[in-house]
Amino acid sequence: MRKQSKWKLQVLAIATSGALLFTGPSALANSLDDLKGQQREIQQKKNSINSNIKETEGKINQNESKIDQIMAQIQALDTEILATEKNISNVLNEIKKTTDEIETLKASIVELERKIEERDKLLKERIRAVQVSGGSVSYLDVLLGANSFVDFIDRFSAVNTLMEADRTILKEQADDKKQLEEERASLEKKLAEQEESKNKLVNLKSSLDKQKASKGTLVDQLEAEQAKLLEQKKGFETEYDEVLNIDADLQNKIVAEQKRLAEVARKAAEEKKRKAAEERKRQQSASGSSVAIPEVSSGAWTKPANGTFTSGYGYRMHPIYGKGKMHYGVDFANSTGTPVVSAADGVVSYASPLSTYGNVIMVTHSIDGQTFTSLYAHLSKINVSVGQVVSKGDKIGAIGTTGNSTGPHLHFEIHVGNWEGMTANSVNPLRYISI
Incomplete structure (x- = not known):
């Protein structure tokens, strides 16, 4: 044996x-x-x-x-x-x-x-x-x-x-x-x-x-x-x-x-x-255009779109309502159709029109054990669907002027945790991305 x-x-x-x-x-x-x-x-x-x-x-x-x-x-x-x-x-x-x-x-x-x-x-x-x-x-x-x-x-x-x-x-x-x-x-x-x-x-x-x-x-x-x-x-x-x-x-x-x-x-x-x-x-x-897709940077986050930085996070004079108002994101102006990429690895949690945002994509991220949600507004195109897994730098949509907008640009927000409205858990995106 x-x-x-x-x-x-x-x-x-x-x-x-x-x-x-x-x-x-x-x-x-x-x-x-x-x-x-x-x-x-x-x-x-x-x-x-x-x-x-x-x-x-x-x-x-x-x-x-x-x-x-x-x-x-x-x-x-x-x-x-x-x-x-x-x-x-x-x-x-x-x-x-x-x-x-x-x-x-x-x-x-x-x-x-x-x-x-x-x-x-x-x-x-x-x-x-x-x-x-x-x-x-x-x-x-x-x-x-x-x-x-x-x-x-x-x-x-x-x-x-x-x-x-x-x-x-x-x-x-x-x-x-x-x-x-x-x-x-x-x-x-x-x-x-x-x-x-x-x-x-x-x-x-x-x-x-x-x-x-x-x-x-x-x-x-x-x-x-x-x-x-x-x-x-x-x-x-x-x-x-x-x-x-x-x-x-x-x-x-x-x-x-x-x-x-x-x-x-x-x-x-x-x-x-x-x-x-x-x-x-x-x-x-x-x-x-030589600046259509932004270069993917190292680290967990990258810039979501190329364009001119036109508005930062905080109080500003609203371009439509003409009075001071809190701006819960940052804006990048560029021509309609300019590619918008996912700012980090994640899963698409929303991809549809949303009130004054116009066409919106939200991506939920898990980075070092912390949950974040990034929001991309005023899009001319939505190229992803809910539940889709995306990597940092993947194209998800295109700059547009849908919703309340004075011209083609990307409105970009970052929230710590899940998105529960514009004002909840929002942070200055420039803490995570560079312009």
């Missing part, structure tokens, strides 16, 4: 380069939007890859935590195995010691068995002696056969000695046999217990070894998965770097395209200005 994604990115890069290298002028008009669209796609791809990287990092951290836990368990098992091996060694030493004791006991048993055998022979000889004497001799007969009291005492002493010897022999024989059985039983029991303990410890160690092997296998699996995740993360990071390179390349192309469009706009403005100048010259040539 990563290879397919990488292939798509490479195709996108090639397509982007191709769009800039081989498109014609008509296609270039949309190239900036296309580049920005591609940049948005690249950003989405970057976000997706970054999300994959974070998800993989999370899995790596989880795996690392599992490995640490299992390694801790393995270390605990190692400690337990070492303790068990030590216990097994101790038990084996005890078994060896017990085995040595048994070997020693066997030697003692051999000696004891020899003594028992000798006593058995002695007892058998005593029995045989009794049998030889007829079998009727008893200790009482021996005593009664005494010839005198002294002989009786001697015989009694001898009988006692014999009887004591017999008792001693019998007791020793019984004690030795009992001791033999007890020691043999004790050692055999001890040896059996030690063997059982050894078997338990051996089984415990076997179980621990199996657990350790199982844990080791799990660690191997986790480490293999960890290596796979790290490789996957590395792949995502490589892909992210590739996307970054493409994104940077797109950014450079967007910057270049914006510069190109700015240059196109600049050239278009120059071409427009050149054509306007040619049109003014043409009109000047057609009218036979």
Whole structure:
């Protein structure tokens, strides 16, 4: 999947380069939007890859935590195995010691068995002696056969000695046999217990070894998965770097395209200005006057018409009514038909006769966030319509003498804001235009 994604990115890069290298002028008009669209796609791809990287990092951290836990368990098992091996060694030493004791006991048993055998022979000889004497001799007969009291005492002493010897022999024989059985039983029991303990410890160690092997296998699996995740993360990071390179390349192309469009706009403005100048010259040539269309000045405003400045803004003696009256604009006298141009960029908001103004055009302007309205009166012609967008210096009408006028001239007003009558918001136009 990563290879397919990488292939798509490479195709996108090639397509982007191709769009800039081989498109014609008509296609270039949309190239900036296309580049920005591609940049948005690249950003989405970057976000997706970054999300994959974070998800993989999370899995790596989880795996690392599992490995640490299992390694801790393995270390605990190692400690337990070492303790068990030590216990097994101790038990084996005890078994060896017990085995040595048994070997020693066997030697003692051999000696004891020899003594028992000798006593058995002695007892058998005593029995045989009794049998030889007829079998009727008893200790009482021996005593009664005494010839005198002294002989009786001697015989009694001898009988006692014999009887004591017999008792001693019998007791020793019984004690030795009992001791033999007890020691043999004790050692055999001890040896059996030690063997059982050894078997338990051996089984415990076997179980621990199996657990350790199982844990080791799990660690191997986790480490293999960890290596796979790290490789996957590395792949995502490589892909992210590739996307970054493409994104940077797109950014450079967007910057270049914006510069190109700015240059196109600049050239278009120059071409427009050149054509306007040619049109003014043409009109000047057609009218036979060298001052037909005013030269467009720099800045936001320009002079609306060529001609003689005949009246300024303020109180004056009215030429018709013959008394002092406020003049809310400025007048430029020239021949009928002399071109009138828009004093600034704007939108035509009125184009029709208006009371004593005669034929009137009003243009609404937005300059540096401020709204202005310019008014052009007494026109002989209206060449624009309401809603039409006009640029500074565009011809909109012609000087005339319509309305209350004593001769062909342009009456020009500027109002701050919208036009709400002659007296509202009017300002001296010479603040903005030159004569």
